[in-house]
Amino acid sequence: MGKGIRLALGLLIVWFTGTSVLQAGEADPYIGRWALTIPGGGAGWLGVTQENGYLDGSILWGGGSVVPVSYVFVEDGKLYVLRLHEVKRKDAQGNDARPQMLPEVLVGNVYGDRMQLVQMQPHRDGIGMDQREFLGQRIAPLPARPDLSKVKFGDPITLFNGRDLDGWELTNPRQTNGWSVADGLLVNDPAQRRGERHISYGNLRTKAEFEDFNLTLEANVPKNGNSGIYLRGIYEVQVADTYGRGLDAHHMGGVYSRITPRVSAEKPAGQWQTMDITLVDRHVTVKLNGTTIIDNEPLLGCTGGALWSDESRPGPIYLQGDHTAVQYRNIVLRPVRK
Numbered sequence: 148m149g150k151g152i153r154l155a156l157g158l159l160i161v162w163f164t165g166t167s168v169l170q171a172g173e174a175d176p177y178i179g180r181w182a183l184t185i186p187g188g189g190a191g192w193l194g195v196t197q198e199n200g201y202l203d204g205s206i207l208w209g210g211g212s213v214v215p216v217s218y219v220f221v222e223d224g225k226l227y228v229l230r231l232h233e234v235k236r237k238d239a240q241g242n243d244a245r246p247q248m249l250p251e252v253l254v255g256n257v258y259g260d261r262m263q264l265v266q267m268q269p270h271r272d273g274i275g276m277d278q279r280e281f282l283g284q285r286i287a288p289l290p291a292r293p294d295l296s297k298v299k300f301g302d303p304i305t306l307f308n309g310r311d312l313d314g315w316e317l318t319n320p321r322q323t324n325g326w327s328v329a330d331g332l333l334v335n336d337p338a339q340r341r342g343e344r345h346i347s348y349g350n351l352r353t354k355a356e357f358e359d360f361n362l363t364l365e366a367n368v369p370k371n372g373n374s375g376i377y378l379r380g381i382y383e384v385q386v387a388d389t390y391g392r393g394l395d396a397h398h399m400g401g402v403y404s405r406i407t408p409r410v411s412a413e414k415p416a417g418q419w420q421t422m423d424i425t426l427v428d429r430h431v432t433v434k435l436n437g438t439t440i441i442d443n444e445p446l447l448g449c450t451g452g453a454l455w456s457d458e459s460r461p462g463p464i465y466l467q468g469d470h471t472a473v474q475y476r477n478i479v480l481r482p483v484r485k
């Protein structure tokens with residue numbers, strides 16, 4: 148079957164069959180959480196659930212947040228995931244015209260714990276479409292919630308020596324390095340020059356990689372500042388100026404778009420804030436300024452900006468530097484003793 152026919156078939160099924168009830172077991176091979184290696188090699192995630200006979204889904208595509216998809220269905224043993232993207236348009240006079248809803252269809256075939264997928268998306272001008280293949284891997288079931296009172300930690304490792312960037316490097320060496328050391332502080336200054344081309348600044352990672360650990364540090368974000376701490380290179384704990392903004396998974400100390408802090412404990416911008424983060428068996432605990440805001444909660448998958456989607460491999464601590472200025476100090480890690 149040609150790629151255009153497959154896309155048309157998927158869209159027709161969505162729009163003309165509506166919310167058809169699944170046959171028992173029809174979608175079972177696709178139910179669960181999938182680590183995606185999306186086109187271009189970035190990290191993604193797909194969750195497929197079934198409730199009351201209907202399928203639902205959510206997705207992470209490279210950066211940003213986990214978001215719901217428009218529709219999920221199974222047809223002839225294949226998984227179809229539909230996403231709709233609003234595309235703004237201009238008329239001949241340059242005025243805003245009626246937005247266009249651009250469809251994107253992901254088609255998956257499962258083979259045991261692996262899924263082969265194809266992304267199909269028409270061009271914005273309506274002429275032709277792109278088709279790209281990528282892969283998914285079923286995420287292993289979460290381990291039981293660990294008893295942290297029984298976890299043993301090794302000797303502390305000072306990740307930042309307060310003098311230079313020894314032991315650190317950019318996640319992407321082609322980007323501009325805005326990181327430096329000043330007065331014993333790890334400082335990021337991603338300055339842009341008005342009227343000049345935008346500079347792409349890089350994220351900073353440890354050369355060393357880790358599995359499970361306890362990490363303590365202090366962070367200082369300016370007004371409207373935005374950074375993040377990536378655990379094992381895949382889970383972002385948000386660092387941002389969100390004082391007084393309430394509870395949200397995108398606010399200070401939250402696991403970005405995945406876990407909302409139970410209480411607000413951030414300080415106003417410009418003040419030093421302490422963070423105590425424990426990652427054990429894909430469960431995370433976050434203490435912000437001495438208050439437990441996330442208590443040994445499960446991590447369901449990677450977050451936006453992850454270096455990869457494989458949750459089983461060790462990875463670095465990496466600090467987000469492509470957004471705004473930020474300062475860090477006293478970065479110390481204690482690995483879990485096996």
